[in-house]
Amino acid sequence: MKKEESEEGMCRNSYRENKIEINCVIFCFEDKKLKVLLIKNESDFDNHKWKLPSAGLNEMPMLQTAQEILRRYISSDDFFLDQLKAFGHHSSLVQENISIVYYAMVRKEKTQEEQELHSNLIWIEANTVTQLDANDRMMLDFSLKELKKNICCSAIGFNLLAEKFTLLQVVNLYEEILGIQINKVNFRRKILQRRLVQSLDEKEEGVSYRAAKFYSLNVPKNEVTWNVKFNFIF
Numbered sequence: 001m002k003k004e005e006s007e008e009g010m011c012r013n014s015y016r017e018n019k020i021e022i023n024c025v026i027f028c029f030e031d032k033k034l035k036v037l038l039i040k041n042e043s044d045f046d047n048h049k050w051k052l053p054s055a056g057l058n059e060m061p062m063l064q065t066a067q068e069i070l071r072r073y074i075s076s077d078d079f080f081l082d083q084l085k086a087f088g089h090h091s092s093l094v095q096e097n098i099s100i101v102y103y104a105m106v107r108k109e110k111t112q113e114e115q116e117l118h119s120n121l122i123w124i125e126a127n128t129v130t131q132l133d134a135n136d137r138m139m140l141d142f143s144l145k146e147l148k149k150n151i152c153c154s155a156i157g158f159n160l161l162a163e164k165f166t167l168l169q170v171v172n173l174y175e176e177i178l179g180i181q182i183n184k185v186n187f188r189r190k191i192l193q194r195r196l197v198q199s200l201d202e203k204e205e206g207v208s209y210r211a212a213k214f215y216s217l218n219v220p221k222n223e224v225t226w227n228v229k230f231n232f233i234f
Contacts, residue, residue, distance in 0.1 A: 019097040020057040022065045023136070024081075025143035026073070029160035030108040032172045033125050036140065037073060038132075040120040049131045050122065052139060057100070066102040073121060080105040080159035084146055087139060099135065103143040105159035148178055155196060158217050164200055166212040167191060 026037040038050035053069050060068070062083070070079050087099045108123075126144060129137075151157035157173055167188050175182050191197055197215040204211040 021054050021097065021099050022057055022062060022069065023052045023054045023099045023101050023139055024066055024069045025052060025101065025103040025140055026070065027103065027105050027126065027143075027147065027160065028108040028123060029173055029176070030123065032176060034127070034160075034176050035108075035123040036126040036129060038122050038124060038129070039073070050124075050129075051132065052136045054099075062100055066100075066104075070104055070106075074106055076106075078107065080156065084143060087135070099139060101139045101143065103146065105156070107160070107162055151177055155217065155219055158219075164202065164214040164216050166204065166214060167197075168212060170197075 028035050028037070037053060039053050041049055041051040053073060055065055055069050057065055063081075066081055066083070070081060071077070081102055081104045084101045084103055087101060088097070126140070129140060132140065147157075151174065157177065158170075160173060161169060168184070170191065171182055171184050171187055174187070195218055198218040200214040200216055202214040204214070
């Protein structure tokens, strides 16, 4: 009986030591490419030079911890952030490290100054990422999968565009994330029929081709995620 009690106590103490970490997969859209933010891996024991931004969970709520991670590298409150999933990573027989994954979307114009200030971070094309460890790779892949699914049933992808944009930029965004070619005429018609965007009295300037009209999202910012639902079938 004493042996059983001793073993139970050891297990309880081990589980108390489980490491809970908040990981953020931060996306932006620049030069027609979907990019993800990586930071230098200071404990590069296995030649994994980069890793996802993260922080250990302490007394702060999970969402607040994730927001602090964003502000550390973006220095702005203008971002979209949502929790995706918890991943368990076994590090011993009784200990499990837990990663709570959030994905975020930011506008690249908001990050120029921060990139100059932080030499330990890099924006890299999401589909060409290497030198991540297996756990970070799994979390990135899952975030990409969720992003592909969610941009087809909500206005969530517009968080990656500037406040004003052309319809061609919207097409480029969807083509890049989904990895397909889109019928531009049909896509434009779907966007306009749903009154998802509103036309602005502005056009592109300083371009060698026919200047395109600018649009803005016709949805309150606090409703951009799921209150506007549609189904794009490509």
